[in-house]
Amino acid sequence: MLKQTFKFALRSFRKSGFLHLINLLGLTLGLSVFFMISLYIYQEKSYESDFTHKDRIYQLSHTMLGNRTALGAPNLPYVLNEIPEVETFTSFKRSASTKLAWDDQEQIVKMLRVDSSFLEVFDFELLKGDPETVLDEPNFAVIHEEWAKDFFGSTDVIGKLIHVTKHDLVEDSTYQVPVIINGVIKTPNFKTQLQFDLLVSEQRPATMSDGVGGWQNSTVYNYIVASPAATEQLLDRRLSDISYKYVYPKTVIGGQGTKEDWKAESLYSDSYAESLSTLRTNSDTRGNLMPALNTSQVNTLTIIALAALIISVFNFINISTARASMRMKEVGVKRIMGSSKLMLILQFMLESFLLILLASIMALALVEVLVKFKPESIGIVVDYSVLHSQEWVFGLIAFILVLTFLAGIYPAVYLSSGRLAVILKSGAAKNSFSVLNAGALRKSATVLQFMCSIGLITAVITMFLQVDFLRTRDIGYQSKGVLVIDNTSLLKESKETFAHELSRLPSVSGAAYTTRLPSSITLEGAQPIPINDSTNMSFSIFGVDSMFFEVMDMKFVHGHSFFESTNSGATEISPEYVPVVINEIAAKRLGFENPIGQFIGERAKVVGVVQDFVFSDLRESIEPVLMTSRPGKGRRYAFSHPLVVKSSISKPNIDEIQEVWSRFSQEEMKWHFLETNYSSLLKIEMQGFRAVLIFSIVAVIISCLGLLGLAMFIIDQRTHEFGIRKVLGASVADIMKLFGSSFAKLMSVAFLMALPVSVYFMQNWLSNYADRISLNAWIFGLTALIMIIIVAATILFQSLKAGRLNPVDTLRNE
Incomplete structure (x- = not known):
């Protein structure tokens, strides 16, 4: 039928x-x-589904000076055993571009420097190696299956010796670390926030740092596996107790205040827990490895x-x-x-x-x-x-x-x-x-x-x-014809000379350093600044050169830059105060009818107001901006301050800029067009x-x-x-x-x-x-x-x- x-x-x-x-x-x-x-x-909803304890894994994020970052305090792992709900934990660092060498081959890889308990929290399946011992010794490596096939042509790589060449921007030095491959991770079935080519085991120091820097510093990613009964609220209370116990005495000398008093302090720092699902759907933490849904x-x-x-x-x-x-x-x-x-x-x-x-x-x-x-x-x-x-x-x-x-x-x-x-x-x-x-x-x-x-x-x-x-709105600055050189930190004290030499090129009409680029992802959030004895206001801080406004073609609606023109040339306004430039929305929220000459706090004097400009996510409203003169010399030069160069962009002109760069550094100049940020x-x-x-x-x-x-x-x-x-x-x-x-x-x-x-x-x-x-x-x-x-x-x-x-x-x- x-x-x-x-x-x-x-x-x-x-x-x-x-x-x-x-x-x-x-x-x-x-x-x-x-x-x-x-x-x-x-x-998109199945991130981290390979991990056995995915519903109990928490990222311990860090908050300090109003900034919430995924990178946490390096001292935190030493005291996590004081939280009864923590079953196991791991901390690791990420190196997004590390050079790896093997025989006569070299390749840039994504590396995580992890501790021995990494695979207890994130239990990736191994094709080769014992998960209980694969990271027990320092400088053991576990590599990704796909990367092993691409680089070695096979997953039979146990025991091979490779060299990890790390480039440190602060010290401007290179060193090679011999690493032994001790395991191969099987390609996960589901997507994960942990994007890497290899893991390299790193031994944590025996004791935590005694200084306050071990607590008020964000350098490592901290993750825990909590007990089934744990919640984010409970873990936050436990972490707050740890902050009050260890950080408060180091930052408030002779402090006898309560935990609530400590939270009101300007140097208050703390950790807080975010589950994997929270990181995916409902996190305002900056620098998360987990891409937001x-x-x-x-x-x-x-x-x-x-x-x-x-x-x-x-x-x-x-x-x-x-x-x-x-x-x-x-x-x-x-x-x-x-x-x-x-x-x-x-x-x-x-x-x-x-x-x-x-x-x-x-x-x-x-x-x-x-x-x-x-x-x-x-x-x-x-x-x-x-x-x-x-x-x-x-x-x-x-x-x-x-x-x-x-x-x-x-x-x-x-x-x-x-x-x-x-x-x-x-x-x-x-x-x-x-x-x-x-x-x-x-x-x-x-x-x-x-x-x-x-x-x-x-x-x-x-x-x-x-x-x-x-696409067509006025973003408040000119991005076309602006080149950004990203790795100027290699130049150290030669940075100013390099910028001066660039300015002498006929094709370059200006060059300026900045601590932050408009429309770029940054870990630095808005920072609270005291307006008076009882009021704080959050500003996004830009450290820029006075030429920055000309290079970016920013329009001043009031005042001028950090320097004013006089008959004798460009003269700094006064050493008695810090000249700052704010945007229109900042002037409006501060209630300044005539903002020029007004003070923000005790020493920040407003010398100019620029037109509002887009500097963050396209969906967010433009927030108050405070721009200060970039630090001149000293330790800040060790950090990466990109150089923005205004030029008639063409291949010959870029070749000229690269030729000037070659006089100052043997490294390759890394650059991009500023308009790609907004694009x-x-x-x-x-x-x-x-x-x-x-x-x-x-x-x-x-x-x-x-x-x-x-x-x-x-x-x-x-x-x-x-x-x-x-x-x-x-x-x-x-x-x-x-x-x-x-x-x-x-x-x-x-x-x-x-x-x-x-x-x-x-x-x-x-x-x-x-x-x-x-x-x-x-x-x-x-x-x-x-x-x-x-x-x-x-x-x-x-x-x-x-x-x-x-x-x-x-x-x-x-």
């Missing part, structure tokens, strides 16, 4: 090839969007995936029942031959299952191709295969079965509901098949499809306008927009296929009506108008229902941006126009077909 039912299903596909092709295409596209987005969300994008893509699935499912229902009249004789004959209604339902359910299974396979194949080639046009990057894990595969199987039931049950019940007496009298399909108020259900499904399409079109228009606004931030927004655009276009195409199927259904149901109207004198235009009016009514209802929903969601999405566009009425007017054009183009042929029906053919059996 099952074999016969299968043959009937295949025969039905052949008889209605075009109709089933449309159904298959729409379902494949809808499932492709759904699977692709689902796989992306599954990937773009919640806004995930939510937007989730809505699109559900919209595509809903549209494709309702299309399937509409198209599956669109040519019911073609199946009247089949149903009638089978009923006469003794087939029960249940058998007919099973047959039609089997047809649905075969079609959904084929569409799912095609959709998964398309997704696999996209995963392999990673086209940038789709805006998201998926690294997981469609057969990535057992739970994903089992989820797919369950999804296909549930989808078959939800999408196939109504067509099966509808097509099996044919009334034998009516069928044998060759009645119309409208009279032969009737179940569950089919007309109302179909109209409701069409309205829902229209709503989804209208919402997606509105989202695409709004997102395009917002991204275009971010890289904008690229993230552009990728999100492209993802929404591509998937929304596909969803609208699916909706068009559904409209086509619905139009075919209407013709099938109203064939006799159109024939009678033609006999009574209706023209082709009249029939087309009548045919299209039903769609116009449904679209009008859908637009009115979609309008408040679209406004709500788009206002919610725009709220993620401090500087944003407003939702204007013309956006929804444009959406309506686009929707009208799409609907008209989709049903034009079918409405023309309805108008040209020959009444002789349609009324022959009446």
